[in-house]
Amino acid sequence: MSKATLDAPAELRYVQYHSSKERTYLSAIRQLISDDLSEPYSIYVYRYFLYQWGDLCFMALDEDESLIGVVISKLEPHRGGPMRGYIAMLAVREGYRGKGIATQLVRKTLDVMIERDADEIALETEVTNTAAMKLYERLGFLRSKRLHRYYLNGNSAFRFMLLIKEKSAAYEYEDEAQPQLPIRPPST
């Protein structure tokens, strides 16, 4: 798709998570994600996603099997309405960024969500995170809302949406009153 993708290091492997991999990778996943965060998630948050939607989590591993990037997502009916996929965390190790690794990870998780009959996919990014916004926009996401001071650090977010199927009239406005999920942004 993008030029960056073509430059991705050939030796990376993209591996779907499974609970059998917890002992090998969970602490590396936590480390990689919390490096970017001003305030950490408890272990419970990781287990919340990985236990329920491990198949939506993908890891980019180098030839030494060390973790270069990870995406963590969920998929469930949104307020009794559409089946909504949600990309919760995405991180690529510094020094490996700008090579299309994040795009590959997002595409892997999107493909599984679509295969599992997602109606729509949502996520948030910090309004200043232009690299992430470009990534999602190139894939077909649209900004649907600006969430005022969404993050704990006081920064605002954009909600990005991707419709996979035409919305049925019944739940057109379901997400209007959605409480904010305090998924935290990178600290920088």
Next chain:
Amino acid sequence: MNFEVVKAIAQLRKPGDLMADFSKLSSAPDHHDVRQQHHSPLPPQSKSKRIVTQNVTSEFFAAASALNTGQLVKDEYFTLFEAVGALEIMDPKMDSGFLTSGESVEHDYDVLRELLPEEVLGIMDQMLCFEMTWHMGHPLSQSLFTSAYIDQLLWPDPKTLEQARFERDKTSGPGNKLLHLVLRAYCLGLVKTCDFVRRRIMSEHYYEEEDFVVSLYHRKLLDDFELSDISTKIEDAMAFVTKEIESMDRPFRDALLNRLQLRKTLLSAVQSDGFLDRQRARLWERCLELLPMLSQTNKLGVPIENSFGIKIQRKLASSVPPRPIVRISFDEALSRLSGICQNGRDAYRILDSQAGTRLMTFVLTYQSRIPQPSIYIRCLLQSLVFSEMRVLGTISLKQLLFDDFEELVLPADILVDPANGDIEAPQDPRFQISKRMDAFVTKAADAEGIDTELRKYTKEEPIRELSAPNEEIWSFPLSSWAYYYKLRQMEWIVQMGFELDIYQVDELAGMYWYLDWKPLHRPCVRAEVAIYRYLQHLASTRLQHIERIRTFSAHRLKRIANPTLKQKTSFRRSFSFLDFATLEASATQSFAEGLSCLFSFLAHLGLIPAPYHPLPYGTPALRYSLRVQPFLSVSLPEVPSYPEFASRVSLHTLERDAGDPSHQTASTKIETNDQAVAILDFADQALKAARKDWEAISKTKAETARCVGCEDWWRASVKNIVRACITANIMIATSKKAMSKAASQDAREILKVEVVKSNELYHAWWMVPRILPK
């Protein structure tokens, strides 16, 4: 790790017990940190007889060993929200009670030590900074409540004002008058100011947590004590400082007096009683007058950093992990305070606006100024607009609405005659009219039904057109009024999307189209691109609607044989409003059309991506559907379907992926692109018309533009739109010139486009791209 507490809580009988017990835990010094008792063989014994504690550590580990690694235990109501809120005990970033080895629980600072004048000044200015960070939306726990002095004054909760002092054990301890008289008075004034500010904000609409954190962590902000008593304390302090000629140099005395005076004035400016009094503007002005000296004397102060501490957060009742203290510079605090004082003063100008249309202009203009007025000020304005069932303190809601009906759709009409309300005979049509108008005002429902019923009481004569004499056209005044405002709001929603940077480049041509949609004419418009088209559509619909309203008012005026002066005045006022609204809608439509064509031209030449071009996921139709989703439940004006939209913005002539710069096709060659040139000509015409309209608006009298009370800000905003228009005209000229010079080249070799962010534009609603020759 011990788990006594878990078990103890589990044995409580009612939810109320839990609260009661927690408060004991946080207040009793020996229970400050239950984790300190890790190695105690005996569980702590609660004083409450109903609670029996027991060590369950081994039971817990036995139970936990039955789970696999990574296995999750939760019920179906445990959502992501709760998961994210979970804390990890013994992680210093999450556990507020975590102590490193040798660290003490208490914040180590002696609030009773004697203070020098420069130290008092330093502390006061630090407190001002924290007061402003609270105004900016940070919690008290990360700002003022980190002060050891404030903590000492407010905890334990003082029952009398006398108890609110630094030596809480009643015996007069160490410390000097600068501490006990001056700093205390300043702190009391500060806390009471916060009390008024918080109450004002809580009485209005605001985004809790995002804009402002109301949480007090079980503390009170001296809300039981009178303003006058606190003012007296400040006066006493001022009297003391004035007399201290021996012990204090003049600059210190003046600097302290300046701060105490500011506290006293600010306190009076924010107090709740009598806030509708215009004289409040004078108090804000006096605060402003004190700021230059505050700024000049800041350097005399010596900040006492360790009088503020993050550990004080542990004493606050809160479930969140410890959060860093938020600091801003004194200069920033001063500029925030200055903004609050100026805006506080200016807010009172709203009392001059009176009528509904003027009030609307004032609120929109005032609230959209940059930098945005602070949350307190925005709430103050809301209170001035409407409190205790009165608008601007004097007008009832019904009066306001009737006045607006009269101005927009019902000049000198019997429907808005206030005398109707006095009629008590049900057979009198005016009684019936009054009943129905009240129903509309209070419920705002079923305008069309009420309009239809009212006809028989007003004896309305429908309009019949010569071409169809049997067809009756009715005025539907209330529905017309409601529809006008609906269209207005839809335009604002689309325009705010620009302000919030919601739209992507390829959508811009289309969103402006929605503001001015001219169906089925101009074949070239078919080649248009996505958001400015949308805007154009809405503005155009509003123009047609204003014309309809005008037709009916003119029709009714003609039928009045000898209009009285009062009637004439009412009609004149209404027509003046309709004329101005026409000009404004037409200006919006032209500008939207011009930008829509300009973006369309750019997309046509591959300088920006084609609207809703194909991407790896989703489809153009689905992305369009997502974008117009907020309007789908609105039946009128109808949202164009995707095929209709697509045929107008002609996505089909541009099937290539314009996002890929390496992709070259014939259509990017200017010589083969007469259509692009034709679109540019349309953009040129529309933008010239827009400039003419906006310049006319900028010259309109304040009375006509309904901007009385906010004329200066309103004119500044219109001037920025005129500037945006001129810039757009220049961009057109640049494009034309470049294209005529290099007719056979690829447009992408001679022109480049930069899309400007909303905060760098002349006006955030008008996104004029930067087009530069290469």
